[in-house]
Amino acid sequence: MTGTTPTSATAPDADADAAYQLTVNGTAHTVEGSRPTDSLLHVLRDRLGLPGAKNACEQGECGSCSVLVDGVLVCACLELAEAAVGCQITTVEGLTPAGAEPGDAALTGAVLTDVQQAMIEAGGVQCGFCTPGFIVAIHDLLDRVREPGPLEVREALAGNLCRCTGYGRILAAIERVVAVRGNGR
Amino acid sequence: MTVLAPTRIDDAVAALAADPSLTVLAGGTDLMVAVNYGQYRPTGVLSLRRVPELHDWHVEGEGSAAHVVLGAATSYTTLLDPALAALLPALAQASRTVGSPQIRNTGTVGGNLGTASPAGDTLPVLVALDGTVELASASGRRSMPVSEFVTGPKRTALALGELVTAVRVPVASGPQEFLKIGVRNAMVIAVANCALVLDLGRRHLACALGSVGPVPMRDRDAERWAEARLDWDRRPALDQALADDFGRRMAAASRPIDDHRATAAYRRQAVEVLARRALARAWAAT
Numbered sequence: 001m002t003g004t005t006p007t008s009a010t011a012p013d014a015d016a017d018a019a020y021q022l023t024v025n026g027t028a029h030t031v032e033g034s035r036p037t038d039s040l041l042h043v044l045r046d047r048l049g050l051p052g053a054k055n056a057c058e059q060g061e062c063g064s065c066s067v068l069v070d071g072v073l074v075c076a077c078l079e080l081a082e083a084a085v086g087c088q089i090t091t092v093e094g095l096t097p098a099g100a101e102p103g104d105a106a107l108t109g110a111v112l113t114d115v116q117q118a119m120i121e122a123g124g125v126q127c128g129f130c131t132p133g134f135i136v137a138i139h140d141l142l143d144r145v146r147e148p149g150p151l152e153v154r155e156a157l158a159g160n161l162c163r164c165t166g167y168g169r170i171l172a173a174i175e176r177v178v179a180v181r182g183n184g185r
Numbered sequence: 186m187t188v189l190a191p192t193r194i195d196d197a198v199a200a201l202a203a204d205p206s207l208t209v210l211a212g213g214t215d216l217m218v219a220v221n222y223g224q225y226r227p228t229g230v231l232s233l234r235r236v237p238e239l240h241d242w243h244v245e246g247e248g249s250a251a252h253v254v255l256g257a258a259t260s261y262t263t264l265l266d267p268a269l270a271a272l273l274p275a276l277a278q279a280s281r282t283v284g285s286p287q288i289r290n291t292g293t294v295g296g297n298l299g300t301a302s303p304a305g306d307t308l309p310v311l312v313a314l315d316g317t318v319e320l321a322s323a324s325g326r327r328s329m330p331v332s333e334f335v336t337g338p339k340r341t342a343l344a345l346g347e348l349v350t351a352v353r354v355p356v357a358s359g360p361q362e363f364l365k366i367g368v369r370n371a372m373v374i375a376v377a378n379c380a381l382v383l384d385l386g387r388r389h390l391a392c393a394l395g396s397v398g399p400v401p402m403r404d405r406d407a408e409r410w411a412e413a414r415l416d417w418d419r420r421p422a423l424d425q426a427l428a429d430d431f432g433r434r435m436a437a438a439s440r441p442i443d444d445h446r447a448t449a450a451y452r453r454q455a456v457e458v459l460a461r462r463a464l465a466r467a468w469a470a471t
Contacts, residue, residue, distance in 0.1 A: 039217060058221040059221065078214050079213060080188065080210060083188055083190065158286070158371030159372060
């Protein structure tokens, strides 16, 4: 465990942890063979098969691994997985369109949320790497603030980096969602 | 490795007494970076997530004796809560400059104290406000000024088996200002920062500089010099020469170093401007 490159958690270690349970997207998952120091991000991606949260900086700088823990937007790379036992974890895979019920096709990802749809329509997706983190952060913002102003949007998304620098179209996508949700009121 | 998640402070300090090698996990925004990069490998973790008392804040006392008691696990996002920001405006300003929403949701004031980075954004504010750290261990509780708790770069007066439980911050009756220099507005570690507090009732000025010394820097002589020259009764527009001189005095009190974020010369120049500007803004708001 020396050196400066982030470690991966693909193989069980000699010091692998005892199994524990995490509740992700409403479902209890048993985590086995995890290393005790694994971040929530590694466990989601490499143990639970949920690759939506992306692994990039591993220091909370880029927001690509944004998830909700007990409804709060966080970087999964900065959460110790085993310390999230008992929390409700929501990943991009668990976001559902408004009004969807558990068991709907929406839960399999076959139906997009309004934010996901707007990102496609506005051209907010280029390479796509930052997209899941942005989707989670945008849902979090618009669930808290119905009509955020331009500065409020920028401040709320300051922790999500788009390496294609496609911010203009991401902001345009948010405007679409705000407009559509406003009309549906 | 074990991950303990007690629900009471007494249980947390009992666990620390039984195994002082436990690593205390608050938000994890510092700890997990070191863990992810293989720079630190805890043998056991004591998570504070489930201790409600550490996440609460409340006000004690009234008028000039009022204090805000912040549980150690109070997040930066909570410090931005309008009810709390009204009592501790500079602490809210500082919290708003920390990281991103994700980091502010996770990072805590107790973690900022425990990490004791010279660039910790809440530290100059807590020092300028004469904040007090409350500590608990299996053998009892004690408290000490934040200025004594932070003893050096990433060094504190925390004893083995001891836990930061709260920080107690006096409520000042007057404007406050927090200013910070970095390469962008978000996700930035301070090149230099500055907290300034005016207490009109006590005719008191406090100014603390961060990231320009091993610990937050104050200069009581410079503060007294300004206090004696400010017209607290009539509060006219600030004399520019006084503001300039105050900036130079605070810059002279700084002890910056060259590092990968900035040179000492730049930092000294920066805090001269920050102290001058903070005084001008706070005074204009009286």
